[in-house]
Amino acid sequence: MSSILFEIKNSIGFITLNRPDKYNAFNREMALLFQDKLDECKSKEIRCVYLTGAGKAFSAGQDLAEVADPNGPKITHILSEHYNPIVRKIRKLSKPVVAAVNGVAAGAGANIAICCDIVVATESATFIQAFSKIGLIPDTGGTYFLPRLIGWQKASALMMLGDKITSEEAEKMGMVYKVFGDDIFNDEALKIANTLAQMPTKGLALTKQALNSSLINNYEDQLHDEELIQEKAGRTSDFKEGVQAFLEKRKPLFKGE
Ligand code: T3D
Secondary structure (H helix, E strand, C coil): CCCEEEEEECCEEEEEECCHHHCCCECHHHHHHHHHHHHHCCCCCCCEEEEEECCCCCECCECHHHHHCCCCCCHHHHHHHHHHHHHHHHHHCCCCEEEEECCCEECHHHHHHHCCCEEEEECCCEEECHHHHHCCCCCCCHHHHHHHHHCHHHHHHHHHHCCEEEHHHHHHHCCCCEEECCCCHHHHHHHHHHHHHCCCHHHHHHHHHHHHHHCCCCHHHHHHHHHHHHHHHCCCHHHHHHHHHHHCCCCCCCCCC
16 A cells, blocks of 8 residues: 555545554655655646545654664655655645644644645644654754744744644644534535635635745735736636626636636
Protein backbone atom coordinates (compact mmCIF):
# COMPACT_ATOMS: atom_id res chain seq x y z
CA MET A 1 0.00 0.00 0.00
CA SER A 2 1.32 3.42 -0.94
CA SER A 3 2.22 5.83 1.89
CA ILE A 4 0.24 8.54 0.06
CA LEU A 5 -3.18 7.93 -1.42
CA PHE A 6 -4.32 10.22 -4.20
CA GLU A 7 -7.50 10.56 -6.18
CA ILE A 8 -9.35 13.24 -8.08
CA LYS A 9 -13.11 13.55 -7.64
CA ASN A 10 -15.46 16.45 -8.39
CA SER A 11 -12.49 18.74 -9.19
CA ILE A 12 -10.93 18.02 -5.78
CA GLY A 13 -7.49 16.43 -5.39
CA PHE A 14 -7.67 14.18 -2.33
CA ILE A 15 -4.30 13.52 -0.69
CA THR A 16 -4.32 11.07 2.22
CA LEU A 17 -1.25 10.53 4.39
CA ASN A 18 -1.26 6.77 4.66
CA ARG A 19 0.97 5.15 7.28
CA PRO A 20 -1.79 4.65 9.85
CA ASP A 21 0.14 2.20 12.06
CA LYS A 22 2.83 4.91 12.46
CA TYR A 23 0.28 7.67 12.94
CA ASN A 24 1.15 8.84 9.42
CA ALA A 25 4.68 9.82 10.49
CA PHE A 26 6.75 10.96 7.53
CA ASN A 27 9.65 8.91 6.25
CA ARG A 28 11.65 10.00 3.20
CA GLU A 29 9.59 7.98 0.75
CA MET A 30 6.33 9.45 2.01
CA ALA A 31 7.66 13.03 2.04
CA LEU A 32 8.88 12.74 -1.57
CA LEU A 33 5.68 11.09 -2.74
CA PHE A 34 3.66 13.83 -1.04
CA GLN A 35 5.66 16.39 -3.02
CA ASP A 36 4.92 14.53 -6.28
CA LYS A 37 1.21 14.55 -5.51
CA LEU A 38 1.27 18.27 -4.69
CA ASP A 39 2.87 18.76 -8.12
CA GLU A 40 0.11 16.71 -9.73
CA CYS A 41 -2.40 19.03 -8.05
CA LYS A 42 -1.19 21.83 -10.35
CA SER A 43 -3.42 20.24 -13.00
CA LYS A 44 -6.25 22.51 -14.19
CA GLU A 45 -8.65 19.67 -13.53
CA ILE A 46 -8.13 20.18 -9.77
CA ARG A 47 -9.68 23.29 -8.20
CA CYS A 48 -9.18 22.45 -4.51
CA VAL A 49 -6.88 20.12 -2.58
CA TYR A 50 -8.10 18.13 0.43
CA LEU A 51 -5.38 16.84 2.76
CA THR A 52 -6.13 14.36 5.52
CA GLY A 53 -4.70 11.35 7.33
CA ALA A 54 -5.66 7.68 7.23
CA GLY A 55 -6.76 6.01 10.46
CA LYS A 56 -6.64 7.71 13.85
CA ALA A 57 -4.04 10.42 13.24
CA PHE A 58 -3.48 13.33 10.86
CA SER A 59 0.30 13.00 11.17
CA ALA A 60 2.81 12.51 14.00
CA GLY A 61 5.48 14.42 12.05
CA GLN A 62 8.90 12.99 11.33
CA ASP A 63 9.25 9.21 11.64
CA LEU A 64 11.58 9.02 14.64
CA ALA A 65 12.73 5.51 13.76
CA GLU A 66 14.11 6.88 10.49
CA VAL A 67 15.96 9.64 12.39
CA ALA A 68 17.51 7.07 14.72
CA ASP A 69 18.65 4.93 11.79
CA PRO A 70 22.37 5.64 11.14
CA ASN A 71 21.72 5.02 7.44
CA GLY A 72 18.70 7.34 7.40
CA PRO A 73 18.64 10.89 6.03
CA LYS A 74 20.48 13.66 7.93
CA ILE A 75 18.59 16.45 9.73
CA THR A 76 19.55 19.15 7.21
CA HIS A 77 18.39 16.94 4.33
CA ILE A 78 15.16 16.16 6.15
CA LEU A 79 14.35 19.86 6.21
CA SER A 80 15.78 20.94 2.86
CA GLU A 81 14.56 17.94 0.87
CA HIS A 82 11.42 16.83 2.73
CA TYR A 83 9.54 19.47 4.70
CA ASN A 84 10.60 22.81 3.25
CA PRO A 85 9.66 21.80 -0.31
CA ILE A 86 6.29 20.58 1.01
CA VAL A 87 5.55 23.93 2.69
CA ARG A 88 6.68 25.87 -0.40
CA LYS A 89 4.55 23.73 -2.71
CA ILE A 90 1.45 24.17 -0.53
CA ARG A 91 1.89 27.94 -0.29
CA LYS A 92 2.67 28.29 -4.02
CA LEU A 93 -0.14 26.05 -5.27
CA SER A 94 -2.57 28.28 -7.10
CA LYS A 95 -5.67 26.81 -5.50
CA PRO A 96 -6.91 26.37 -1.94
CA VAL A 97 -5.56 23.55 0.19
CA VAL A 98 -7.86 22.35 2.98
CA ALA A 99 -6.23 20.51 5.89
CA ALA A 100 -8.84 18.16 7.31
CA VAL A 101 -7.22 17.29 10.62
CA ASN A 102 -8.84 13.99 11.56
CA GLY A 103 -6.70 13.21 14.62
CA VAL A 104 -3.44 14.12 16.32
CA ALA A 105 -1.18 16.52 14.40
CA ALA A 106 2.31 16.61 15.93
CA GLY A 107 5.64 18.18 14.95
CA ALA A 108 5.97 18.58 11.20
CA GLY A 109 2.44 17.14 10.92
CA ALA A 110 1.03 20.09 12.89
CA ASN A 111 3.02 22.62 10.92
CA ILE A 112 2.03 21.18 7.56
CA ALA A 113 -1.60 21.51 8.68
CA ILE A 114 -1.26 25.16 9.73
CA CYS A 115 0.44 26.24 6.50
CA CYS A 116 -2.65 25.16 4.56
CA ASP A 117 -5.25 27.72 3.47
CA ILE A 118 -8.10 26.43 5.60
CA VAL A 119 -7.66 24.15 8.59
CA VAL A 120 -10.63 22.22 9.97
CA ALA A 121 -10.43 19.61 12.70
CA THR A 122 -12.45 16.95 14.44
CA GLU A 123 -13.46 17.52 18.04
CA SER A 124 -11.11 14.72 19.11
CA ALA A 125 -8.08 16.02 17.18
CA THR A 126 -5.10 17.45 19.06
CA PHE A 127 -2.15 19.65 18.08
CA ILE A 128 1.35 19.33 19.52
CA GLN A 129 4.50 21.29 18.77
CA ALA A 130 6.35 18.13 19.78
CA PHE A 131 9.84 19.29 18.80
CA SER A 132 10.99 20.63 22.19
CA LYS A 133 10.31 17.26 23.81
CA ILE A 134 13.11 15.72 21.73
CA GLY A 135 15.50 18.67 21.79
CA LEU A 136 14.68 20.09 18.35
CA ILE A 137 13.42 23.48 17.26
CA PRO A 138 10.01 23.77 15.58
CA ASP A 139 10.46 23.55 11.82
CA THR A 140 8.38 23.03 8.66
CA GLY A 141 7.57 26.74 8.69
CA GLY A 142 6.12 26.60 12.21
CA THR A 143 8.21 29.46 13.61
CA TYR A 144 6.93 31.59 10.72
CA PHE A 145 3.25 30.69 10.61
CA LEU A 146 2.31 29.90 14.22
CA PRO A 147 3.21 33.30 15.81
CA ARG A 148 1.39 35.00 12.95
CA LEU A 149 -1.71 32.86 13.49
CA ILE A 150 -1.98 32.89 17.28
CA GLY A 151 0.39 35.61 18.47
CA TRP A 152 4.00 35.44 19.57
CA GLN A 153 3.40 34.70 23.26
CA LYS A 154 1.09 31.70 22.77
CA ALA A 155 3.28 30.34 19.98
CA SER A 156 6.35 30.68 22.15
CA ALA A 157 4.70 28.85 25.07
CA LEU A 158 3.31 26.04 22.91
CA MET A 159 6.65 25.59 21.17
CA MET A 160 8.70 25.57 24.36
CA LEU A 161 6.38 23.52 26.56
CA GLY A 162 5.25 21.15 23.81
CA ASP A 163 1.75 21.10 25.31
CA LYS A 164 -0.88 19.00 23.62
CA ILE A 165 -3.90 21.23 22.90
CA THR A 166 -7.39 20.24 21.86
CA SER A 167 -8.83 21.27 18.52
CA GLU A 168 -11.27 23.55 20.38
CA GLU A 169 -8.36 25.37 22.04
CA ALA A 170 -6.63 25.56 18.66
CA GLU A 171 -9.78 27.07 17.16
CA LYS A 172 -10.06 29.67 19.94
CA MET A 173 -6.43 30.64 19.39
CA GLY A 174 -6.90 31.05 15.64
CA MET A 175 -4.89 28.03 14.51
CA VAL A 176 -7.99 26.30 13.15
CA TYR A 177 -10.92 27.71 11.18
CA LYS A 178 -13.65 25.37 12.47
CA VAL A 179 -14.03 22.27 14.61
CA PHE A 180 -16.73 19.71 13.81
CA GLY A 181 -18.09 16.84 15.88
CA ASP A 182 -16.42 13.54 14.93
CA ASP A 183 -19.70 12.17 13.54
CA ILE A 184 -20.19 15.03 11.07
CA PHE A 185 -16.54 15.91 10.42
CA ASN A 186 -16.09 14.20 7.05
CA ASP A 187 -19.32 15.64 5.63
CA GLU A 188 -18.62 19.16 6.88
CA ALA A 189 -14.98 19.21 5.78
CA LEU A 190 -15.97 17.89 2.36
CA LYS A 191 -18.68 20.53 2.07
CA ILE A 192 -16.01 23.21 2.41
CA ALA A 193 -13.82 21.55 -0.24
CA ASN A 194 -16.77 21.13 -2.61
CA THR A 195 -17.72 24.77 -2.17
CA LEU A 196 -14.16 25.90 -2.91
CA ALA A 197 -13.96 23.62 -5.96
CA GLN A 198 -16.96 25.41 -7.52
CA MET A 199 -15.71 28.93 -6.79
CA PRO A 200 -13.67 31.22 -9.08
CA THR A 201 -10.40 29.29 -8.84
CA LYS A 202 -8.24 32.04 -10.33
CA GLY A 203 -9.72 34.57 -7.92
CA LEU A 204 -8.93 32.24 -5.02
CA ALA A 205 -5.40 31.71 -6.32
CA LEU A 206 -4.92 35.47 -6.50
CA THR A 207 -6.36 35.81 -2.97
CA LYS A 208 -3.75 33.31 -1.83
CA GLN A 209 -1.04 35.28 -3.64
CA ALA A 210 -2.14 38.49 -1.89
CA LEU A 211 -2.22 36.78 1.51
CA ASN A 212 1.23 35.31 0.86
CA SER A 213 2.63 38.74 0.06
CA SER A 214 0.92 40.29 3.11
CA LEU A 215 3.19 38.14 5.25
CA ILE A 216 6.24 40.03 4.04
CA ASN A 217 5.00 43.38 2.67
CA ASN A 218 4.67 46.66 4.49
CA TYR A 219 1.32 48.45 4.35
CA GLU A 220 2.06 50.60 1.28
CA ASP A 221 3.55 47.71 -0.69
CA GLN A 222 0.53 45.60 0.15
CA LEU A 223 -1.91 48.25 -1.10
CA HIS A 224 0.15 48.40 -4.29
CA ASP A 225 0.09 44.60 -4.64
CA GLU A 226 -3.69 44.61 -4.18
CA GLU A 227 -3.97 46.99 -7.14
CA LEU A 228 -1.85 44.75 -9.37
CA ILE A 229 -3.45 41.50 -8.26
CA GLN A 230 -7.02 42.84 -8.44
CA GLU A 231 -6.34 43.94 -11.98
CA LYS A 232 -5.57 40.30 -12.84
CA ALA A 233 -8.73 39.09 -11.05
CA GLY A 234 -10.75 41.62 -13.01
CA ARG A 235 -9.56 40.06 -16.26
CA THR A 236 -10.83 36.53 -15.44
CA SER A 237 -13.92 35.16 -17.11
CA ASP A 238 -15.23 34.05 -13.70
CA PHE A 239 -15.33 37.71 -12.63
CA LYS A 240 -17.44 38.53 -15.70
CA GLU A 241 -19.69 35.55 -14.92
CA GLY A 242 -20.03 36.60 -11.25
CA VAL A 243 -21.12 40.12 -12.14
CA GLN A 244 -23.43 38.95 -14.95
CA ALA A 245 -25.07 36.35 -12.70
CA PHE A 246 -25.63 38.97 -10.00
CA LEU A 247 -27.26 41.35 -12.45
CA GLU A 248 -29.41 38.57 -13.91
CA LYS A 249 -30.34 37.38 -10.38
CA ARG A 250 -29.17 33.82 -11.07
CA LYS A 251 -26.62 31.43 -9.58
CA PRO A 252 -23.17 31.94 -11.17
CA LEU A 253 -21.51 29.05 -12.96
CA PHE A 254 -17.79 29.46 -12.36
CA LYS A 255 -15.38 27.53 -14.55
CA GLY A 256 -12.18 28.39 -12.70
CA GLU A 257 -10.96 30.51 -15.61
O1 T3D B 1 15.69 15.29 11.90
C1 T3D B 1 14.54 15.64 12.15
O2 T3D B 1 13.76 14.89 12.76
C2 T3D B 1 14.05 16.98 11.74
C3 T3D B 1 12.61 17.02 11.45
C4 T3D B 1 11.71 17.19 12.43
C5 T3D B 1 10.25 17.20 12.16
C6 T3D B 1 9.41 16.62 13.27
O3 T3D B 1 8.26 16.35 13.02
S1 T3D B 1 10.12 16.38 14.80
C7 T3D B 1 8.76 15.76 15.77
C8 T3D B 1 8.54 14.29 15.55
N1 T3D B 1 7.30 13.82 16.15
C9 T3D B 1 7.20 13.61 17.44
O4 T3D B 1 8.08 13.81 18.23
C10 T3D B 1 5.89 13.01 17.89
C11 T3D B 1 6.12 11.61 18.45
N2 T3D B 1 4.87 10.96 18.77
C12 T3D B 1 4.17 11.27 19.87
O5 T3D B 1 4.52 12.10 20.66
C13 T3D B 1 2.92 10.46 20.09
O6 T3D B 1 2.99 9.27 19.35
C14 T3D B 1 1.64 11.22 19.67
C15 T3D B 1 1.40 12.36 20.68
C16 T3D B 1 1.70 11.75 18.26
C17 T3D B 1 0.43 10.27 19.77
O7 T3D B 1 0.41 9.67 21.05
P1 T3D B 1 -0.53 8.43 21.34
O8 T3D B 1 -0.29 8.01 22.75
O9 T3D B 1 -1.92 8.74 20.91
O10 T3D B 1 -0.02 7.27 20.33
P2 T3D B 1 1.32 6.38 20.41
O11 T3D B 1 0.99 5.07 21.04
O12 T3D B 1 2.43 7.15 20.96
O13 T3D B 1 1.62 6.17 18.85
C18 T3D B 1 0.87 5.26 18.04
C19 T3D B 1 1.81 4.52 17.14
O14 T3D B 1 2.41 5.45 16.22
C20 T3D B 1 2.97 3.89 17.91
O15 T3D B 1 3.35 2.72 17.23
P3 T3D B 1 3.27 1.28 17.98
O16 T3D B 1 4.07 1.38 19.23
O17 T3D B 1 1.81 1.07 18.25
O18 T3D B 1 3.84 0.32 16.97
C21 T3D B 1 4.06 4.92 17.77
O19 T3D B 1 5.35 4.41 17.91
C22 T3D B 1 3.81 5.41 16.36
N3 T3D B 1 4.33 6.79 16.20
C23 T3D B 1 3.80 7.90 16.66
N4 T3D B 1 4.55 8.95 16.35
C24 T3D B 1 5.60 8.46 15.64
C25 T3D B 1 5.47 7.08 15.55
N5 T3D B 1 6.36 6.32 14.93
C26 T3D B 1 7.42 6.95 14.38
N6 T3D B 1 7.61 8.29 14.44
C27 T3D B 1 6.72 9.07 15.05
N7 T3D B 1 6.88 10.40 15.04
